[in-house]
Amino acid sequence: MTTRTVLGACPHDCPDTCALQVTVENERVIKVQGRAEHANTHGALCTKVSRYAERTYHAERVLHPLKRVSSKTEAPAFVQVTWAEALADIAARLNAIAARDPQRIQPYSYAGTMGLLQGEAMAGRLWNALGAARLDRTICASAGGAGLAATYGHKLGMHTRHFAGAKLIVIWGSNSIASNLHFWTYANQAKRDGAKLICIDPRKTETADKCHQHIAVLPGTDGALALGVMHELIAHGWLDQAYIDAHVDGWDELREKALAWPPERTAAVCGITADEVRGLARDYGTTTPAAIRLNYGMQRVRGGGNAVRLVALLPCLTGAWRHESGGLLLSASGWFAPYKNPALERPDLLAGRTPRMVNMSTIGDALLQADPPIEAIVVYNSNPVAVAPESPKVVAGFQREDLFTVVLEHFMTDTADLADYVLPATTQLEHLDVHTSYGHTDVLMNQPAIAPLGEAKPNTQIFRELAAALGLTDPCFADTDEQLAAQAFTTDIDVELLRTQGWQPLPIADAPFANGGFRTPNGRAQAAGADFVPNYESALTDPALAARYPLAMISPPARNFLNSSFVNVKSLRDIEREPLIEMHADDAAARGLADGARVAAFNDRGRYVATLKVSPRARPGVVNGLGIWWRKLGLDGTNVNEVTHQRLTDLGEAPAFYDCLVEVEAA
Ligand SMILES: Nc1nc2c(c(=O)[nH]1)N[C@H]1C(S)=C(S)[C@@H](COP(=O)(O)OP(=O)(O)OC[C@H]3O[C@@H](n4cnc5c(=O)[nH]c(N)nc54)[C@H](O)[C@@H]3O)O[C@H]1N2
Numbered sequence: 001m002t003t004r005t006v007l008g009a010c011p012h013d014c015p016d017t018c019a020l021q022v023t024v025e026n027e028r029v030i031k032v033q034g035r036a037e038h039a040n041t042h043g044a045l046c047t048k049v050s051r052y053a054e055r056t057y058h059a060e061r062v063l064h065p066l067k068r069v070s071s072k073t074e075a076p077a078f079v080q081v082t083w084a085e086a087l088a089d090i091a092a093r094l095n096a097i098a099a100r101d102p103q104r105i106q107p108y109s110y111a112g113t114m115g116l117l118q119g120e121a122m123a124g125r126l127w128n129a130l131g132a133a134r135l136d137r138t139i140c141a142s143a144g145g146a147g148l149a150a151t152y153g154h155k156l157g158m159h160t161r162h163f164a165g166a167k168l169i170v171i172w173g174s175n176s177i178a179s180n181l182h183f184w185t186y187a188n189q190a191k192r193d194g195a196k197l198i199c200i201d202p203r204k205t206e207t208a209d210k211c212h213q214h215i216a217v218l219p220g221t222d223g224a225l226a227l228g229v230m231h232e233l234i235a236h237g238w239l240d241q242a243y244i245d246a247h248v249d250g251w252d253e254l255r256e257k258a259l260a261w262p263p264e265r266t267a268a269v270c271g272i273t274a275d276e277v278r279g280l281a282r283d284y285g286t287t288t289p290a291a292i293r294l295n296y297g298m299q300r301v302r303g304g305g306n307a308v309r310l311v312a313l314l315p316c317l318t319g320a321w322r323h324e325s326g327g328l329l330l331s332a333s334g335w336f337a338p339y340k341n342p343a344l345e346r347p348d349l350l351a352g353r354t355p356r357m358v359n360m361s362t363i364g365d366a367l368l369q370a371d372p373p374i375e376a377i378v379v380y381n382s383n384p385v386a387v388a389p390e391s392p393k394v395v396a397g398f399q400r401e402d403l404f405t406v407v408l409e410h411f412m413t414d415t416a417d418l419a420d421y422v423l424p425a426t427t428q429l430e431h432l433d434v435h436t437s438y439g440h441t442d443v444l445m446n447q448p449a450i451a452p453l454g455e456a457k458p459n460t461q462i463f464r465e466l467a468a469a470l471g472l473t474d475p476c477f478a479d480t481d482e483q484l485a486a487q488a489f490t491t492d493i494d495v496e497l498l499r500t501q502g503w504q505p506l507p508i509a510d511a512p513f514a515n516g517g518f519r520t521p522n523g524r525a526q527a528a529g530a531d532f533v534p535n536y537e538s539a540l541t542d543p544a545l546a547a548r549y550p551l552a553m554i555s556p557p558a559r560n561f562l563n564s565s566f567v568n569v570k571s572l573r574d575i576e577r578e579p580l581i582e583m584h585a586d587d588a589a590a591r592g593l594a595d596g597a598r599v600a601a602f603n604d605r606g607r608y609v610a611t612l613k614v615s616p617r618a619r620p621g622v623v624n625g626l627g628i629w630w631r632k633l634g635l636d637g638t639n640v641n642e643v644t645h646q647r648l649t650d651l652g653e654a655p656a657f658y659d660c661l662v663e664v665e666a667a
Pocket residue numbers: 013014015140172173174175176178179180200201202203205217218219220221222295296297298301554556557558559560561562563658
């Protein structure tokens with residue numbers, strides 16, 4: 001028996017980017033664990049990824065190239081073909097389209113893996129050389145990212161580890177225990193040392209359960225709450241005027257706006273009490289150090305970009321940034337920018353062309369209406385049929401018989417079911433990659449633990465072979481994964497160290513904005529223009545719609561899934577059991593609905609069938625449709641994106657998943 005340990009990194013779209021230790025016995029992975037030596041991992045993984053071997057060895061892994069033999073509206077049927085046959089046919093189809101107009105070829109990818117290599121390193125080269133359409137990757141974080149960048153100049157924030165030293169932690173729009181477990185460890189440490197924890201979330205999450213206070217705002221009202229807090233900071237003199245004078249632009253304008261938000265008005269808009277506004281402002285204005293953990297929950301509404309701006313300005317007004325355990329963290333990803341090689345995807349291969357850009361968040365409309373039409377779509381690291389908003393349109397788009405669809409996948413997802421070709425991709429246990437993070441500031445390497453299963457290949461290899469089949473001859477298509485890893489960063493990152501130790505920390509100051517130094521052109525935080533923007537769909541903005549569809553629906557992640565990944569892993573699905581809609585007892589009684597009933601949440605766009613859970617986790621007027629089920633594993637072939645819409649946020653052109661009115665009835 002031979003046993004070895006391989007160093008890895010978790011590839012998932014999660015702020016924690018854990019360092020992995022993979023145990024291989026007789027060429028089979030028997031254990032995936034968190035590395036004890038890596039500070040941010042501290043030896044623990046979430047339930048999902050501790051089952052990563054179960055996912056990799058899943059009986060339903062796609063292990064051979066598959067070619068469709070049914071129409072797009074029948075039950076999907078595929079036959080196994082050889083790699084040579086699949087690649088030759090795909091190349092012929094793509095070359096025929098490219099000869100007319102290469103921007104009718106649409107890549108579609110997101111964060112199934114966050115790895116730089118299996119992400120865009122080789123794929124980006126291919127699309128650039130071909131002149132294919134580009135993809136605006138907005139589906140998750142671009143509203144908040146744009147809000148943060150407009151305020152601080154880049155996506156930068158506190159060190160996660162310094163939350164441990166805070167005396168007040170406001171967890172704002174984040175269910176950290178479910179989606180950012182390793183942050184929670186630091187927050188818990190602060191709690192044990194006497195810190196107060198406040199959770200601001202429409203849903204009473206498992207994180208809210210563990211905080212001292214939960215403020216259940218209505219979805220999309222965080223910008224108003226931040227202005228209300230500012231009103232009180234001004235009224236009570238809880239401002240750090242010296243910090244503002246030195247490091248903030250636009251305060252006079254923002255101050256005027258905030259003065260229009262006394263606690264009573266704020267409370268009415270947010271659906272909370274005036275005392276909750278006053279108490280939050282008092283805690284925030286009088287506790288040092290005070291830290292805010294923002295996550296992406298609040299920015300999935302029309303005004304999400306501005307909400308992030310207003311919250312991000314709070315630590316600039318109180319001077320919380322002066323302390324290493326004060327300030328705010330939404331994303332740390334901007335810290336990596338100076339260390340990344342901007343030429344990795346070889347933008348020079350575009351040779352002066354500027355292909356059209358398609359927003360991934362409106363892929364439903366794009367597939368049905370783009371002019372010129374999208375004739376081919378190549379999907380990798382994403383499951384748009386399940387995760388993109390307004391899925392009735394996404395499904396109709398992918399069902400077009402004249403659309404040529406190639407999906408690189410581990411499994412027959414809802415999207416793979418609508419492909420012309422499905423190509424088997426390797427998992428993180430089978431390929432090399434390098435990773436940055438959006439929760440901490442270490443670069444990590446993932447080494448392959450086992451050989452690819454079946455005929456699976458890494459995305460890099462699939463795109464390398466596709467480039468050859470397409471007749472692309474630039475030498476960059478011959479670069480190996482080892483060479484790509486060496487090209488991914490500037491020389492400040494030591495690839496040998498990554499190989500032997502597994503990670504390398506970036507040298508980021510402990511209190512990065514103690515003396516200002518924001519990454520805006522003049523180094524000052526920018527307050528001008530930030531304002532509350534109400535939801536598209538709310539009683540405030542569209543009373544007629546709200547009369548027909550009186551319930552606000554949010555669809556945050558389920559703890560045991562990662563977006564739509566892991567839904568097909570039985571042991572995890574068994575924990576989540578079935579698609580749920582959580583509803584407050586008063587709303588259920590008003591509709592004559594009982595706990596456990598099969599219900600439908602519906603609006604003009606669609607109808608989502610789920611099991612009703614009458615639960616104190618839902619506040620009155622808001623229902624929680626926990627995501628993101630595979631449609632085919634859900635009830636009646638639906639998931640929560642049946643009812644979401646494709647209108648975009650104020651900043652960043654992102655989807656407004658949590659800005660969605662519905663009614664619920666018995667199904
Ligand atoms: N277990 C698990 N972990 C995950 C994921 C997953 O699917 N499952 N997804 C990963 C991904 S892709 C991301 S982007 C990250 C971050 O993922 P996020 O989208 O930030 O997810 P959550 O941490 O659940 O935080 C969102 C919280 O915001 C709340 N919320 C909804 N609307 C509002 C609002 O208007 N205002 C406020 N204040 N709160 C609101 C929701 O109820 C929820 O509790 O998590 C990652 N981690």
